Amino acid sequence: MIYQGDSIRVDFIEDGFAELQFAAAGSVNKFDQKTLQEFSDALTALANTDGLRGVIVTSSKPTFIVGADITEFTTLFADLEQTKVWVAKASRVFDQLEDLPVPTAAAVAGFALGGGCEATLACDYRVADTTATIGLPEVKLGLIPGFGGTMRLPRIIGPDNALEWITTGKNNSAVDAQKVGLVDAVVAPEKLKDAALDIVKQAAAGELDWRAKRQPKLDPLQANDIELTMTLVTAKGMVAAKAGKHYPAPHAAIQAIEKGARHHRDEALTAENEAFVGLTQTDACAAQVGIFMADQLVKGKAKKAAKQASKEIKRAAVLGAGIMGGGIAYQSAYKGVPVVMKDIRQEALDLGMSEASKILGKLVERKKIDHKKMAKVLSAITPTLLDEAVKGVDIVVEAVVENPDVKGKVLAHMESLVDDDTIIVSNTSTISIDRLAANLKDPSRFCGMHFFNPVHKMPLVEVIRGKDTSDETVAAVVAYASRMGKTAIVVNDCPGFLVNRVLFPYLAGFSTLLDEGVDFVGIDKVMERQFGWPMGPAYLSDVVGIDTADHCTVVMADGFPTRMPRDTSSAIAKLAAAERYGQKNGKGFYNYGVDKRGRPSKEKAPEVYEMLGITGTEKSADEIIARCMVPMVNECVRCLEEGIVASAAECDMSLLYGLGFPPFRGGPFRYLETMGLQKFVELADSMADLGEMYQVTDGLREMAKAGKSYFAS
Structure with missing residues (x-):
């Protein structure tokens, strides 16, 4: 030797x-x-x-x-x-x-x-x-x-x-x-x-x-x-x-x-x-190394959950076809879990299958897969109008309209059809899991499974634990999400869960700038080019759907009436009332169409300036960033303190994977720590008169005073 x-x-x-x-x-x-x-x-x-x-x-x-x-x-x-x-x-x-x-x-x-x-x-x-x-x-x-x-x-x-x-x-x-x-x-x-x-x-x-x-x-x-x-x-x-x-x-x-x-x-x-x-x-290095460490933490938890899962998901069902249901069905089938896609309308099933075919077709064009693989994936999706088709599946993913009454009825009906050990999940973006669980006889096998749109591109799945959800259910759903190629992060139940809950204060901060007459195009430019978001708040609202965002404000106001009250005079409410729903109907903050070459186009909508009373008030880039980001970071801190999310690292990864938070900033908590907790508290205090969402928690104030870190462990 x-x-x-x-x-x-x-x-x-x-x-x-x-x-x-x-x-x-x-x-x-x-x-x-x-x-x-x-x-x-x-x-x-x-x-x-x-x-x-x-x-x-x-x-x-x-x-x-x-x-x-x-x-x-x-x-x-x-x-x-x-x-x-x-x-x-x-x-x-x-x-x-x-x-x-x-x-x-x-x-x-x-x-x-x-x-x-x-x-x-x-x-x-x-x-x-x-x-x-x-x-x-x-x-x-x-x-x-x-x-x-x-x-x-x-x-x-x-x-x-x-x-x-x-x-x-x-x-x-x-x-x-x-x-x-x-x-x-x-x-x-x-x-x-x-x-x-x-x-x-x-x-x-x-x-x-x-x-x-x-x-x-x-x-x-x-x-x-x-x-x-x-x-x-x-x-x-x-x-x-x-x-x-x-x-x-x-x-x-x-x-x-x-x-x-x-x-x-x-x-x-x-x-x-x-x-x-x-x-x-550099701050970028600290942020990107932090992302790696946080990603390892999240993956480690997912692997542990998969090992603990007593139930293997071998066959799935998706309720509600259309674009979202079709995307979920595609992802399951593509990763090897056959899926039944159930709806009450043939047109919805056709749309769901069309969505899956479109995604696969693009993969064929890019030579990522061949036609044989495309045919195999499509054959693993069974579109049906029949209730009986869901019998024998291991998991049912409910993806119908975002209405608690409709979802409740569908969930109760499904429970009566499937086996006693079949897991039932709801792909809801804001509705309380405990509220939906009240419709079920056995809430222990129920939880939330929130996919992000488009499903095949967005890596995050929020797995939402209700108060009665069993550990076995959570483990099996995390394992299924991982098998689907997704990063699953477990959060506890509350309106909006984690990602959408912290998104709304961000959009509310944006809305206060509009109320003061600031140009939404200028805000988008600052938040994209200087802060680093892939889309500014106006453009993001159009992509999410103005009507969807407006509907969600009702849910968030019910959950957090003093911090996120519904404002019928807000920009989102006014645009929704005017049926400017964003990209889905070609008009929102921006007007959408095609240019002379047939490529998608986006132009600022002059009519929106008059509708919202935008006068072009000037604000510095730093103020625009602070007005939007302070409410989001504050809400992230509240979610951590309330136990909605288990760690700062998991919160960072959720926003990176779910919203496209700028990687060079590392996530909301890494951004907070890079700025310095005490400096953030001072910045927030300078805007405290703007409302509750700008006011820091006592916990954050104590952390700053003691010089502690959210990543100490």
């Missing part, structure tokens, strides 16, 4: 040829601080081993290395000097691999991401099997590769390909990696280790010039000035268009590559280190 650590072992596998194997105790290999130290020690041992002729780098697991241990980042990045020392030391470990006096080859199976990909770049050769996925996704964490990726990748696959890989953070198949020259061979999984050993043997025997293969990674980038300049200008333009000003990481990646291009390895690596360290101190 040449070296034995907790996560790495090194030994000869043949005379003169050694295997450095990553074999962490957990389910995957990753570069935590301890593993990086072991990696350095193992490479030192190899460099001092007599008779060494070649080395292959392998994994004992189905996947190679998933990257750095992101759970350590929060602590590591808290101190700037500590971060500088860590990244400089860690990145030089990969130089040790590259500097071994013998040929090296990585044997890549499964994921080789981030630091895992960078470990392969430090090898002379890379052999991948057909399961391999390779990439540098650091920009998705607000970072750039920190172990030599910006320096080595351009020298291996060229600066144009490298810039695309690094600035987009996309994952690549083994075949695609081979096409650009990163991977030297792609083989079947059972041949991977032998293929890597074979290529090292050829190099050791002089049949392959491994020193010539290594040298470009040690030298300045081999590209002429004109070629490099054009590549960098193109990359800067693409990043500016796609990432914009809110995401500094892809911009920093370009700068690091540009700065290091004309230098040898050590100087180029120093440029990368400097850029990496700078990014660790």
Whole structure:
């Protein structure tokens, strides 16, 4: 044995040829601080081993290395000097691999991401099997590769390909990696280790010039000035268009590559280190790392629930076809759970099937699936007018009109038809689950399952627990949502649940600006371009449906009469009364149609200015953001304090996945903490006279005073 650590072992596998194997105790290999130290020690041992002729780098697991241990980042990045020392030391470990006096080859199976990909770049050769996925996704964490990726990748696959890989953070198949020259061979999984050993043997025997293969990674980038300049200008333009000003990481990646291009390895690596360290101190990095951690928390809870589920959902039913029902039916069938789609009108069933066909048709056009898969999914949806068709299903998803009386009757009827252990859920966006449960004899097998529209695109499902809902029911519904490819977050019952409850104060804040004569187009521009929402509040209202939003104000006013009272003179109420329902009928805050080329168009509606009395009152961008966001953040805090949502992290993920909260801000609680709790309290206090929704809770005030964090755990 040449070296034995907790996560790495090194030994000869043949005379003169050694295997450095990553074999962490957990389910995957990753570069935590301890593993990086072991990696350095193992490479030192190899460099001092007599008779060494070649080395292959392998994994004992189905996947190679998933990257750095992101759970350590929060602590590591808290101190700037500590971060500088860590990244400089860690990145030089990969130089040790590259500097071994013998040929090296990585044997890549499964994921080789981030630091895992960078470990392969430090090898002379890379052999991948057909399961391999390779990439540098650091920009998705607000970072750039920190172990030599910006320096080595351009020298291996060229600066144009490298810039695309690094600035987009996309994952690549083994075949695609081979096409650009990163991977030297792609083989079947059972041949991977032998293929890597074979290529090292050829190099050791002089049949392959491994020193010539290594040298470009040690030298300045081999590209002429004109070629490099054009590549960098193109990359800067693409990043500016796609990432914009809110995401500094892809911009920093370009700068690091540009700065290091004309230098040898050590100087180029120093440029990368400097850029990496700078990014660790940005709000975007803190937010995006926070998203990763929150996502892991949510996924971990979903996996735990799935293991606890005593009932497996093998066959489902959806009540109420149309666009929403059709979307739910499609998603279930597409993910392998056959579904009965029940309605009382044939036209609705036709619409539901048309919706499923339209989604599948687009996938065929984009070559994501073939016609055989499309036919298979459609055949797994059974449209029916017959009540008897729902018998024998494991779950019934009610998706009829958003009216508590109608829903109550439908739910009670379904309970009389299905088996005693069939789970019944309601896809309601605002109506209390406990109120609906009153219509059932056995409310323990009932809960909410709130999908977001369009179902096939929106990743979130709110699973709403009523006071009588059993743990078994919640676990089974979370497992079903996960099987449907959705992120399920469990919340407790209240009007609007979590996402819609906190959305309404946001829209109410927007409405107060309209009352003062502020132009809705200007508000949308500020909230989209400066705050980062995918849609401003006026446009969002049109997309959701003005009539839907107006109807929901009744429900919210019943639940929170002092904080969210119904205002019949509000902009939403006036537009709904004028039958300006938004995109669904082509007129809302904006008028919708098609342009001369047949593309969808959106133009501000002049008639709305007169209807709402908009005079063009000027407000600063900061005031517009504060007027909209303070009520939303306050309501999020109330939901956490009331136990509607279990953690700040889950609240953040709910708004990211359910509303498109700007990822570079990390979610409402991360936004609150980035601003600083005390500064937020002072800002809210300055607007407290605008109403209850601007007034912070005592709990938040105490947290701010004590200097505590919502992410302390």
